Amino acid sequence: MIVMRFCARKLAPLVVLLSLVTVSHGQGANTIWEGVYTDEQASRGEVVYSQACISCHGQDLGGNSNSPGLVGMGFMFLWEGRTVGEFFEKIRSEMPTDRPGQLPQQDYLSVVAYILQKNGFPAGESELPASLETLDSIEIDSAR
Amino acid sequence: MNPINAMPHRTYLRIVTIVSILLLLAFFGLATPSQAQIEEFTAVTDEMLVSPPPGEWLSWRGTPAAWGYSPLDQINTDNVRQLQLKWSFALDDTGAIQAAPLIHDGIMFIPSARGVIQALDAVNGELLWEYRPAPPTEEFINSGAGTRAAVLPAGAFAGVGRGVQKNIALYGDMIFAATETASIRAVDARSGLLVWETQVADPTLGYFYTAGPIVANGTLVTGITGCDRYKEDVCFITGHDPLTGEEKWRTATIARPEDPGGDTWGDLPLRFRAGSDAWVAGSYDPEANLIYWGTAQAKPWARAVRGTDGDALYTNSTLALNPDNGQMVWYYQHIPGETQDMDEVFENILIDVDGRKSLFKMGKLGILWQLDRETGEFIKGTDIGYQNIVNLDPITGKITYRDGMIPRIGEELNMCPSTSGVKSWRAMAYSPDTSAMYIPITLNCELATFGPTERQIGGGGAGPVRRINYHHPQSDGNLGEILALDIPSGEVKWRYRSRAPFNTAALTTAGGLVFAGDWNRTMSALDADNGEVLWQVRLATSNQGFPISYSVDGKQYIAMPVGTGGASWSGSLPRELTPELSRPRNGSSINVFALPD
Numbered sequence: 001m002i003v004m005r006f007c008a009r010k011l012a013p014l015v016v017l018l019s020l021v022t023v024s025h026g027q028g029a030n031t032i033w034e035g036v037y038t039d040e041q042a043s044r045g046e047v048v049y050s051q052a053c054i055s056c057h058g059q060d061l062g063g064n065s066n067s068p069g070l071v072g073m074g075f076m077f078l079w080e081g082r083t084v085g086e087f088f089e090k091i092r093s094e095m096p097t098d099r100p101g102q103l104p105q106q107d108y109l110s111v112v113a114y115i116l117q118k119n120g121f122p123a124g125e126s127e128l129p130a131s132l133e134t135l136d137s138i139e140i141d142s143a144r
Numbered sequence: 145m146n147p148i149n150a151m152p153h154r155t156y157l158r159i160v161t162i163v164s165i166l167l168l169l170a171f172f173g174l175a176t177p178s179q180a181q182i183e184e185f186t187a188v189t190d191e192m193l194v195s196p197p198p199g200e201w202l203s204w205r206g207t208p209a210a211w212g213y214s215p216l217d218q219i220n221t222d223n224v225r226q227l228q229l230k231w232s233f234a235l236d237d238t239g240a241i242q243a244a245p246l247i248h249d250g251i252m253f254i255p256s257a258r259g260v261i262q263a264l265d266a267v268n269g270e271l272l273w274e275y276r277p278a279p280p281t282e283e284f285i286n287s288g289a290g291t292r293a294a295v296l297p298a299g300a301f302a303g304v305g306r307g308v309q310k311n312i313a314l315y316g317d318m319i320f321a322a323t324e325t326a327s328i329r330a331v332d333a334r335s336g337l338l339v340w341e342t343q344v345a346d347p348t349l350g351y352f353y354t355a356g357p358i359v360a361n362g363t364l365v366t367g368i369t370g371c372d373r374y375k376e377d378v379c380f381i382t383g384h385d386p387l388t389g390e391e392k393w394r395t396a397t398i399a400r401p402e403d404p405g406g407d408t409w410g411d412l413p414l415r416f417r418a419g420s421d422a423w424v425a426g427s428y429d430p431e432a433n434l435i436y437w438g439t440a441q442a443k444p445w446a447r448a449v450r451g452t453d454g455d456a457l458y459t460n461s462t463l464a465l466n467p468d469n470g471q472m473v474w475y476y477q478h479i480p481g482e483t484q485d486m487d488e489v490f491e492n493i494l495i496d497v498d499g500r501k502s503l504f505k506m507g508k509l510g511i512l513w514q515l516d517r518e519t520g521e522f523i524k525g526t527d528i529g530y531q532n533i534v535n536l537d538p539i540t541g542k543i544t545y546r547d548g549m550i551p552r553i554g555e556e557l558n559m560c561p562s563t564s565g566v567k568s569w570r571a572m573a574y575s576p577d578t579s580a581m582y583i584p585i586t587l588n589c590e591l592a593t594f595g596p597t598e599r600q601i602g603g604g605g606a607g608p609v610r611r612i613n614y615h616h617p618q619s620d621g622n623l624g625e626i627l628a629l630d631i632p633s634g635e636v637k638w639r640y641r642s643r644a645p646f647n648t649a650a651l652t653t654a655g656g657l658v659f660a661g662d663w664n665r666t667m668s669a670l671d672a673d674n675g676e677v678l679w680q681v682r683l684a685t686s687n688q689g690f691p692i693s694y695s696v697d698g699k700q701y702i703a704m705p706v707g708t709g710g711a712s713w714s715g716s717l718p719r720e721l722t723p724e725l726s727r728p729r730n731g732s733s734i735n736v737f738a739l740p741d
Contacts, residue, residue: 055307064350065372065421065443065606069597074608077554077595094719097709099729 030138035124036084037113042123045114048107052096061118071118076142084128085136088112105130180272182263182334185249187317190362194430199695204244204311204356205571205649206692208428209494212573213652214693218700219739220655224669224679227737230701231269232684235732236260239307241707242569244356244649244690245734246314252694252703253333254734255309255356259323261331267696269736273336277323308710310569311356311425311690313364315386322353322366330389342389344368344382349375357384360428360435360467363392367422371397372443374604379420381437381463383470393470397422397439399457408480410452418450418604419443420459424569427492429501432518434464434473436503438489444607445485445563446551446594453550455480460488462505462513464520474520478507479543483550484533484592485563485606491571493581497632504631506572506583508565511536512634526634528627530587530616532560551594562590562613564713571649571690573658578672580637582658583627584646587619588717613720623722624662626650628675638675642666644725647714648704651691659702661687663718664725667704667735684731686714699738707732 030036049057056067063069068078079087092108094100109128117123128135188202196202198215205212219227235241239257246253252266263272313320318339319331329341345351350370357366364384371379378398382391397420399405401413409417419442426437442456450456461477478488488507494517495502503517509531514524522541534543551557564586572583595608615621623645628637644664651659652672661667663686669679689705708714708729718725 058350060602062373062602063605064370065440068608069605072603073596073598074605077608078610094716097716100719102729 030134032084032116032121032138032140033144035122036126036138037116037123037128038126039117039123041110041113041127042117043114045107045110045112045117048103048111049114052103052107053111056097061115070115075115075119076140079140080142082140083136084112084116084138084140085132087115087140088135089132182249182251182272185251185317185334188248188314190359190430193315193359199247199700201245201247201692201694202314203358204246204313204425204690205427205491208358208360208430210427210491210571211493211495211576211652212571212649212690213575213654215654216693216695216700217654217656218695219653219657219693219702221657221671221678223739224655224657226739227669227679227681227702228740229681230736230738232733232735233262233264233269233271235262235705235707235734237708237730237732240709241705241732242308242310242689242710243705243707243734244311245692245703245705246312247692247694248314248333250696252734253312253314253319254705255312255321257707257709257732258307259309259321261312261319261321261336263333263336264734266694266701266736267699269734275319275331275336275338308354309356310354313357313359315359315364318386320357320359320364320386322356324352326351326353326368326370328353328357328364328366328384328389330386340389342384342391344391349373349377354423355425358425358428358435359386361430361433362386363467364389365426365435365437365465365467367397367424367426367437369421369423369440371421371440372418372605374415374418374599374601376415376601378414378417379422379439381422381465381470383467395463395465395470395472397458397463405457408455408457410454412450412452415601416451416599416604417456419456421489424489424491427494427503428467429494429517432501433466433468434517435467436492436494436517437463437465438492438505439463440487440489441479441482441485444597444604445483445609446553446607447481447483448551448553449594449596449607451599453481456482460486460507462488462492462503462515462520464517476515476520476522478511478513479509479534483545484557484559485565485609486533487565487568490567490569493572493574495574495631502632504574504581506567508561508567509533510561510566510585512581512583512629513541514632524632524634526629528566528585528629528636530560530566530585530618551592553594553596556591556593556610558589558591560589560616561586562588562713562717563592563609563611564588564590564613564717568713570646573650573652574631575652575658575672577654577656578628578637579631580672581629581631582650582652582660582672583629584648584650584660585625585627586645586713586717587616587623587625588713588721589614589616613717615721623717626658626660626670626675628658628672640670640675640677643722645713645718648687649690651693651702653693659691659693659704661691661704661706663687663714663727665706665727681737683735684733685728688714702737704735704737705733706735
């Protein structure tokens with residue numbers, strides 16, 4: 001996985017080549033554009049967000065001076081090329097700021113799904129799983 | 145103000161105000177009723193605010209000069225080791241606490257999380273009354289009164305910045321507070337019942353308050369924050385009639401295109417001029433009849449992101465305003481065209497030095513500024529030596545950026561301090577007995593990479609920053625420091641360092657003491673002369689807020705608020721750089737100490 005992330009940033013042509021090889025072998029490596037969460041999971045995440053996140057990051061997820069925006073250009077600047085697993089671990093370990101880690105694990109996953117939805121990444125048939133290995137295999141990439 | 149833009153805005157606010165008041169009367173009147181009526185209460189006058197009795201604490205930093213100094217000396221360097229807890233009172237854990245309590249007639253008035261205000265017997269902590277805003281009703285949320293987007297679920301966590309009310313003001317027989325939904329309110333100091341509430345700005349645009357009001361020459365003055373989003377409006381400070389809440393004046397903290405100084409934003413239209421939040425309460429000089437209020441940096445933080453390398457008036461400035469009409473008598477911009485989130489918004493300490501009426505302040509860079517508070521002229525600047533971003537001309541006060549220190553989008557910058565700053569809202573204190581300033585410092589640096597934002601209405605903001613915090617090379621692994629500087633020379637008298645950062649304002653007393661508390665629950669009393677630790681105690685959670693001293697019936701007390709949440713680094717730097725330290729995530733309280741009976 002470390003290799004994959006390094007490739008994404010430094011060796012873009014090579015990663016494209018490797019991806020093609022992978023796909024050609026039918027192993028179906030996840031991309032964030034393949035529908036890695038469900039609409040229902042995102043809906044649950046919206047409820048959690050409105051309870052635990054909204055007062056800092058705003059109703060529109062735009063953030064404020066003390067809390068980063070979670071949508072659009074700002075979000076992609078911070079997370080492009082990193083994995084959903086890293087994002088999940090970040091918020092699970094640090095959020096909400098005064099009770100980090102105290103939400104149920106499924107709530108953190110739901111919030112991640114909601115944020116992905118608000119950033120225009122498509123929903124799919126399967127929920128984001130509670131598997132770091134799987135989450136780490138999903139790169140946040142603005143390019144389809 | 146552009147009258148074309150102003151008319152609909154004012155009309156809108158008037159409508160919002162009327163609707164809000166009606167709804168507030170209807171719904172917020174359900175707030176917790178008073179527990180007791182305070183019978184012995186003397187109305188607070190302008191004269192009392194300017195020269196409070198020694199045992200009272202009538203303004204957020206003691207007096208309008210904001211020294212953070214108590215003239216009481218019953219507790220002193222000889223006996224401070226005998227201090228013991230007299231009482232403690234739990235505050236709400238539903239939001240952030242950075243309280244600055246007030247003391248009058250033996251009563252403590254304390255701003256708590258989420259708009260709660262409580263009146264406590266200052267001798268024993270008995271609750272006399274509390275004002276508790278009721279959660280907004282569904283009808284209120286759907287009223288279209290302009291607050292819909294800002295209304296949060298009743299149980300929502302009030303996190304960074306939101307929910308904080310640092311200070312309240314006391315005047316006449318009312319307590320004044322500013323809210324997280326951009327309104328100001330007056331509460332009867334005797335009963336805790338709401339008297340009036342005025343919607344000052346539209347919270348759907350992002351506006352809210354963390355700074356509370358001050359009263360200057362009979363006018364209630366408050367500065368707004370939440371000014372980082374792009375909109376057809378700019379940040380401001382307002383003056384109000386304390387009896388009714390009616391707005392008397394409004395002074396913009398950003399130069400509009402057509403205003404003097406409007407060209408300092410290049411050709412950016414009004415909608416892309418953001419920041420200059422007024423998020424820390426000001427000071428007042430009754431002789432000059434001027435209030436001094438700081439403004440924050442421009443938004444987005446980095447020049448390259450906000451699209452101009454102009455000075456961006458009146459960001460990162462000290463403004464001198466006439467409290468009667470809001471006229472800006474002078475301004476001093478500390479860091480023109482600031483570009484790294486190096487805020488200069490903080491407290492203004494008014495000291496006469498060798499007959500010169502001066503104003504002292506320090507921003508995130510750790511430069512102690514001395515200005516002539518009558519004219520705004522630069523007198524002296526003292527760089528305490530922890531920043532690597534700018535050079536300060538000691539003669540003119542002019543700031544120039546060091547080579548390579550103006551950030552470019554996407555390029556990592558190695559800078560000290562981090563965007564957290566070496567100084568933040570944790571106010572410094574001045575002691576006339578030692579002629580020294582005592583400054584809570586946070587030692588830190590950062591690898592910072594600034595990123596872009598959408599330049600569209602509703603966009604903007606501070607701008608994203610990839611942050612990698614690290615210990616300051618001069619810190620020996622410590623995050624915290626109390627720095628004592630001689631005034632006016634700026635020479636270092638002493639430093640006291642701790643692994644944990646200090647997380648409160650400093651308090652000085654005529655007993656030769658400096659009180660402050662750290663993130664790791666330790667409250668300390670230091671010898672103001674040499675920094676020696678004379679007394680320490682561990683409290684429930686992080687010390688956070690503004691300690692005060694007062695006396696009732698001849699007995700001196702020290703009060704320390706503790707709590708969590710709130711802006712600045714409290715949730716980030718200790719977690720990242722001192723991971724072995726931890727604190728309870730609840731336990732907000734006020735803790736009062738005195739000598740044994």
